[in-house]
Amino acid sequence: MNIHLENVNLQSTSGPNHFASKLIKYLDASFDYDKDPDIRLCFIETHQTKFGNTPLIQRLDGIYFNLEQPYKLQNANIEKTYNIADGVIFQSNFNKELTTKYFGEHKNGIVINNGADTDYIDNAPIFKHPILDKHENVWCCASSWRPHKRLAENIRYFLEHSSEKDCLVVAGENGNNMTKFDRVYYVGKINVLQLISLYKRSKYFLHLAWLDHCPNVVIDARTSGCQIICSSAGGTKEIAGPDATIIEEDEWDFEPVKLYEPPIMDFSKKIKNNYDSDYDMKEVAKKYENFLISAKRKLDS
Numbered sequence: 389m390n391i392h393l394e395n396v397n398l399q400s401t402s403g404p405n406h407f408a409s410k411l412i413k414y415l416d417a418s419f420d421y422d423k424d425p426d427i428r429l430c431f432i433e434t435h436q437t438k439f440g441n442t443p444l445i446q447r448l449d450g451i452y453f454n455l456e457q458p459y460k461l462q463n464a465n466i467e468k469t470y471n472i473a474d475g476v477i478f479q480s481n482f483n484k485e486l487t488t489k490y491f492g493e494h495k496n497g498i499v500i501n502n503g504a505d506t507d508y509i510d511n512a513p514i515f516k517h518p519i520l521d522k523h524e525n526v527w528c529c530a531s532s533w534r535p536h537k538r539l540a541e542n543i544r545y546f547l548e549h550s551s552e553k554d555c556l557v558v559a560g561e562n563g564n565n566m567t568k569f570d571r572v573y574y575v576g577k578i579n580v581l582q583l584i585s586l587y588k589r590s591k592y593f594l595h596l597a598w599l600d601h602c603p604n605v606v607i608d609a610r611t612s613g614c615q616i617i618c619s620s621a622g623g624t625k626e627i628a629g630p631d632a633t634i635i636e637e638d639e640w641d642f643e644p645v646k647l648y649e650p651p652i653m654d655f656s657k658k659i660k661n662n663y664d665s666d667y668d669m670k671e672v673a674k675k676y677e678n679f680l681i682s683a684k685r686k687l688d689s
Contacts, residue, residue: 410505443474532560543569
């Protein structure tokens with residue numbers, strides 16, 4: 389099976405592009421752009437105008453619903469791709485429920501959670517730094533820090549639940565403008581290997597983002613051995629693992645909201661996580677392969 393990827397930049401380490409790199413590694417397929425494709429796998433939306441007869445599969449990263457942005461315009465081409473796609477892969481049940489609320493049910497959709505490259509993680513070194521050696525437990529969090537990622541809540545949770553011997557390492561862009569605290573260290577944007585090494589050094593990974601879909605950082609941190617602490621709002625809990633700490637929030641009705649004005653969390657509302665999922669990229673790739681083959685057979689028959 390020869391696959392053409394669309395709307396993918398393998399030089400980028402953003403969530404969708406990082407996932408694409410892992411998927412290519414484990415899919416039993418070729419990616420030869422000099423040959424006609426058997427199938428097209430499009431991340432989020434296609435920008436092509438000529439489609440031909442090759443099956444198109446859309447992998448949805450999420451859709452827009454921020455009242456303070458032109459979300460209908462932002463969704464327009466994503467919805468167009470959704471309507472012409474021969475199959476749709478949703479990252480999480482949350483992602484599927486949200487999308488069908490806005491775009492309607494798709495004739496051929498499946499939920500496949502993101503996965504982690506377990507071989508890569510197993511072979512990655514453990515992060516070493518003399519500052520961390522002074523602390524008993526390392527906590528960490530990582531994101532491109534926008535308001536709904538709730539860095540301030542991550543830090544507040546750490547300060548309220550950690551011991552004086554613990555530290556928190558914050559990775560990612562736009563985090564350095566936060567108030568400085570003792571035992572909280574900001575390292576800015578670091579590469580994937582450095583992130584994995586940090587996860588392997590850490591006991592806890594904080595991801596209290598509001599209405600996130602299926603964050604790759606959580607999958608990678610969980611696979612690296614971190615216990616995940618996350619919100620019940622969104623799809624993160626679906627990949628956080630059965631030992632995760634889930635902070636319960638109000639159910640969302642999927643109506644547009646001011647995404648960058650997330651509610652303050654009540655950390656006393658902890659619930660058991662009822663979700664478990666395959667997190668090995670080898671298994672995730674098999675699910676992708678089976679769905680792609682199935683979609684092609686449906687069109688060929």
